[in-house]
Amino acid sequence: MTSLQEILNFNEFFVAHKQYEPYITTKYPDKRIVILTCMDTRLVELLPKAMNFRNGDVKIVKSAGAIVNHPFGGIMRSLLVGVHALQADEVYVIGHYDCGMSAVDPDQILTSMKERGISQETLDIINYSGVDLREWLRGFGDVTTSVLKSVDLIRQHPLMPKGIPVHGLVIDPNTGRLDLIQDGSEFL
Numbered sequence: 001m002t003s004l005q006e007i008l009n010f011n012e013f014f015v016a017h018k019q020y021e022p023y024i025t026t027k028y029p030d031k032r033i034v035i036l037t038c039m040d041t042r043l044v045e046l047l048p049k050a051m052n053f054r055n056g057d058v059k060i061v062k063s064a065g066a067i068v069n070h071p072f073g074g075i076m077r078s079l080l081v082g083v084h085a086l087q088a089d090e091v092y093v094i095g096h097y098d099c100g101m102s103a104v105d106p107d108q109i110l111t112s113m114k115e116r117g118i119s120q121e122t123l124d125i126i127n128y129s130g131v132d133l134r135e136w137l138r139g140f141g142d143v144t145t146s147v148l149k150s151v152d153l154i155r156q157h158p159l160m161p162k163g164i165p166v167h168g169l170v171i172d173p174n175t176g177r178l179d180l181i182q183d184g185s186e187f188l
Ligand SMILES: [Zn+2]
Pocket: 038, 039, 040, 064, 065, 066, 096, 098, 099, 100, 101
């Protein structure tokens, strides 16, 4: 059975047996918080549990490495929607130790792309269009520096209202321990 079929079978059972009932809530975050964190699989359940968040408590935006890599990209837009349309009034950027994004080698990814059928011509066209693919794919060396960079970008964004604290933290992906890197309320 394919994983898609497995998922659809399970889903039918889930809905039929009303297993969704404990999760019913509204689209507004009860704790008025929007979180930017990494897509790492170890954080899927651990992060909300370690912070005592239940379904409906917070908005969670995820990107590889918890990085905002463009001030007008999709990640930043999601954070702004959280604040302006969905009643969040606090932002948390939560990186983690042992992040896959800290070891990303742009050359390895480009090689993989070519091995999987993406032509050199396509890569050249993208590069000639003003996108430095190597730079775009690059990860970060140090998670603390990377979190601070994202925190700064969000706090100083021209569309982010003043008075919204932007906190920076790093989580241990095994124990869930949080290290505070920057308390955003110090900048209010
Ligand atoms: Zn990560």
